[in-house]
Amino acid sequence: MNRDITLVGFSRVARSVAAGMINIAFPYYILTTLHHGAFTIGLIYVSATVATAILGFLAGITTDVWGKRGTLIITSALLPLSAIMVYTSSNLWMIIPAAMLGGYSATGSLAGGGIGGAVQPIQSAVLANLTADETRTKYFSFFTFLSGVTGALGALLAKVFDVRDIFLAAAVISAVGMPGLWYLKVEEARGKIGKLRTRTTIGKFTLTGMLNGLSQGLIVPFLIPFFVLVYHLPKSQMSEYAFASGLLGSFAILGAPLLERYFGFVKSIVFTRGLGTVLFVVFPVIRLLPLSVFIYIIGPALRVAALPIQQSELTKRVDDDEMGRALGINQVARLAASSTGTGLSGYLMEGALFELPFFIYGIIMAANLYLYVRFFGVKSGKTPDVVQAGDTEVK
Numbered sequence: 001m002n003r004d005i006t007l008v009g010f011s012r013v014a015r016s017v018a019a020g021m022i023n024i025a026f027p028y029y030i031l032t033t034l035h036h037g038a039f040t041i042g043l044i045y046v047s048a049t050v051a052t053a054i055l056g057f058l059a060g061i062t063t064d065v066w067g068k069r070g071t072l073i074i075t076s077a078l079l080p081l082s083a084i085m086v087y088t089s090s091n092l093w094m095i096i097p098a099a100m101l102g103g104y105s106a107t108g109s110l111a112g113g114g115i116g117g118a119v120q121p122i123q124s125a126v127l128a129n130l131t132a133d134e135t136r137t138k139y140f141s142f143f144t145f146l147s148g149v150t151g152a153l154g155a156l157l158a159k160v161f162d163v164r165d166i167f168l169a170a171a172v173i174s175a176v177g178m179p180g181l182w183y184l185k186v187e188e189a190r191g192k193i194g195k196l197r198t199r200t201t202i203g204k205f206t207l208t209g210m211l212n213g214l215s216q217g218l219i220v221p222f223l224i225p226f227f228v229l230v231y232h233l234p235k236s237q238m239s240e241y242a243f244a245s246g247l248l249g250s251f252a253i254l255g256a257p258l259l260e261r262y263f264g265f266v267k268s269i270v271f272t273r274g275l276g277t278v279l280f281v282v283f284p285v286i287r288l289l290p291l292s293v294f295i296y297i298i299g300p301a302l303r304v305a306a307l308p309i310q311q312s313e314l315t316k317r318v319d320d321d322e323m324g325r326a327l328g329i330n331q332v333a334r335l336a337a338s339s340t341g342t343g344l345s346g347y348l349m350e351g352a353l354f355e356l357p358f359f360i361y362g363i364i365m366a367a368n369l370y371l372y373v374r375f376f377g378v379k380s381g382k383t384p385d386v387v388q389a390g391d392t393e394v395k
Contacts, residue, residue, distance in 0.1 A: 017153060041225060069181065129320065155239050
């Protein structure tokens with residue numbers, strides 16, 4: 001692993017530890033310390049999701065036009081800044097913009113980067129630039145594994161701090177990974193704002209990403225609040241479950257290169273996410289803590305197992321000077337749809353309709369998996385080196 005990949009990896013590890021801590025602390029801070037309800041936290045998650053979508057899209061543009069390194073540094077600073085804002089004020093009108101800057105949308109697992117999401121497209125573009133096509137899925141898999149493991153450790157570390165002090169610790173830890181980014185050397189394939197050559201392919205990934213985001217927004221931000229509101233679990237116990245879930249998700253991600261080799265892009269997604277969908281549909285119905293915990297631990301692992309394959313496939317099919325915008329557009333669609341799902345779930349859970357978001361999730365995921373098959377076909381084995389990407393052929 002070369003020096004530049006190591007620098008990006010260290011930054012990602014530091015951010016993931018901080019994200020894991022915030023992932024536990026934030027719902028407890030809003031629900032138990034400040035005594036707001038599920039609808040309030042849902043609105044905050046919606047605001048943060050929309051802000052992350054906008055920031056991610058703007059960052060994608062600046063990545064292509066201005067450069068990857070500078071954009072990565074600026075967006076990386078948002079997470080520690082947001083954590084400091086929450087630590088220094090208990091005023092909801094300070095917490096909301098802090099959550100928006102830090103991306104406290106909780107729309108992904110710890111492995112998938114559910115906190116601080118505005119930086120994700122830039123990190124992916126940088127990593128794609130530093131790796132070859134044939135090894136890219138392996139690196140995406142390894143980096144996502146690192147995110148999951150260190151995020152899980154962050155969730156466990158949250159046990160030793162008071163809820164509010166977690167945000168100070170998260171600010172310091174996430175800032176530690178930033179200085180090395182100044183020494184990052186990455187090729188800058190600067191483009192121009194104009195018509196995207198691979199727009200057809202980008203459109204397909206955007207539509208599937210939108211449905212994926214809508215489904216995530218319905219349930220993922222409310223998994224921890226579900227245990228708080230239904231089972232009244234203490235923070236220390238929830239931290240242990242989140243650690244186990246994040247750890248399993250991380251190791252599941254390591255299997256992505258093997259999944260890609262034997263099943264290909266689409267079959268890997270259909271199998272893992274299809275099985276996860278079935279589990280999450282029954283999750284709110286059983287109301288037995290051991291079974292609920294089992295699904296909470298294994299379900300996110302199934303959601304993210306094929307994530308590196310999806311990320312790698314998108315970067316293979318899009319030109320380098322359009323990659324930032326492609327990833328940014330994809331994230332806008334995913335997070336904008338996610339905010340709709342989060343707002344709806346917050347409203348439903350405020351009225352104690354805990355089951356309905358999970359049932360809607362199942363319907364949307366079924367439609368999403370159908371579109372993957374419709375758009376990309378079902379082929380076994382490795383993706384060919386040359387693929388048809390809309391109006392142009394991309395190598």
